[in-house]
Amino acid sequence: MVVAEVTVIPIGTEGPSLSKYVGKALEKLEESNVKYDLTSSGTILEGEMDEVLKGVKEMHESVFDEDVLRVVTTLQIDDRRDKSLTIEGKKESVRKRLED
């Protein structure tokens, strides 16, 4: 199980807004069974590596369906083998530290 953050950035769009493209990419994710959490900087995915990579590829491809000729997709994968990482678990462990 990995927790990964993805951003998809279309290059050469009419204006500076990205929400239409991010929305389309998230619709693709809804069709996959990858759990996700939307943040103001990207989308955090939780799942097995292959599922996550498949979801990222589909998000990446969906942007080209919107008359875009170039896409830069960034992905940061956090993978831990001594315990299973989850979206909630990672936040919780830092919150606890702040309370100490």
Place this chain on the structure above:
Amino acid sequence: MVVAEVTVIPIGTEGPSLSKYVGKALEKLEESNVKYDLTSSGTILEGEMDEVLKGVKEMHESVFDEDVLRVVTTLQIDDRRDKSLTIEGKKESVRKRLED
């Protein structure tokens, strides 16, 4: 006003846990007047560019106070000049798209 996401990763720590280091870095941020939002993949900052860069540098330095010899800090800055970006505003604009 920019919205930026930062992750600080110490290299050469005793074990695989990062929460102690992230907790220390967030304590530094609390002392600055940069608004932030903790996610499971990083910390999202909202503020003027100079304030944000100062906050990131302090977060980065704080990890060295924990007997760490190497730190990799990643920062993604989103800066828009036709309207002011905020942590909440960016999430809201994508949520609206998903409702359409």
Place this chain on the structure above:
Amino acid sequence: MVVAEVTVIPIGTEGPSLSKYVGKALEKLEESNVKYDLTSSGTILEGEMDEVLKGVKEMHESVFDEDVLRVVTTLQIDDRRDKSLTIEGKKESVRKRLED
């Protein structure tokens, strides 16, 4: 064809050096037919999306073979559909600009 940059960072290693782990990851890449270029910040890959994702996954996995319990892998994919991106082509287009 995409051009992508990957960094693999092991968490919880004995010391601050990463070259052993990067070396192992590059050995995996040598076995795949993905073209690559080593830089001082990461490894740049050139190939079809699926080949590149497969190469990245193998690089990521190879670090766990070195008694590491956690790995953070970062990937930035640049994908252009109006012309084929290559490692050399991307550098060349910026160099030309600098000469103008």
Place this chain on the structure above:
Amino acid sequence: MVVAEVTVIPIGTEGPSLSKYVGKALEKLEESNVKYDLTSSGTILEGEMDEVLKGVKEMHESVFDEDVLRVVTTLQIDDRRDKSLTIEGKKESVRKRLED
């Protein structure tokens, strides 16, 4: 001394080409005394943290001079305190590993 990689991505440009913007950003860097190395995925900087952050901010700002309303700048800083990191040194240490 840190070694950092920066990419500047303009959002809402006429077409998918980025070389004009990267070229302008590099011109700014030439004016600063930060050593740099151009790769096909970004620009690698070598210098003191404050110099590097100043150089990155100037590169980021230079893109707005080209009638761009939004810029996403990504920075990955590698900072080691037991020995001084350099662009050449980092590549050399991995090359040696590959030869072993």
